Amino acid sequence: NAGVTQTPKFQVLKTGQSMTLQCAQDMNHNSMYWYRQDPGMGLRLIYYSASEGTTDKGEVPNGYNVSRLNKREFSLRLESAAPSQTSVYFCAAGGGAQGTGELFFGEGSRLTVL
């Protein structure tokens, strides 16, 4: 029982390159989330998916796209990476009915954009 699994754990990109962060959960939660964590700023919500087939913007969606492939998987894509996107990215699942439940987080993906 892995919970929430993210890949890759580390990635270095050059400015302008693209990449996709993968996230999968085996907990059967309807809702999934992508956050970024930056020093002194806590976690900021990029995108979320309340249920399979829906996605919505969070606080900082610019420069990102997401796909809710199925109930298990929620990917985050950077089409043209910028140094400002250097961060640690966390995927989460959970939230329960209308956000009342616990979020379960993956171990994070550390992205550096040169």
Next chain:
Amino acid sequence: AQSVSQHNHHVILSEAASLELGCNYSYGGTVNLFWYVQYPGQHLQLLLKYFSGDPLVKGIKGFEAEFIKSKFSFNLRKPSVQWSDTAEYFCAVNAQGDYKLSFGAGTTVTVRA
């Protein structure tokens, strides 16, 4: 939209000292409140949560938090910290019925043996 502020960026304590971390939120409606912890090298995990009822909630590892609605606060407390409580602590809030969970900037707690 709701926002969350945590007053302390870094707190340094000795073992057995008491800990209190401040958290205030701005939102006029009904909210759900959470404290998450991130131990060094690990992912975030839930410490405790408040939805309704008794405003004093108890979580794991001896932590508790008190919701004071009039002050829009949800402060975290532990009477006697241990070295293993060294971690980063995040307060989070969402409006009831909203899937979006907003986090504060976090407080790094260092406990010296």
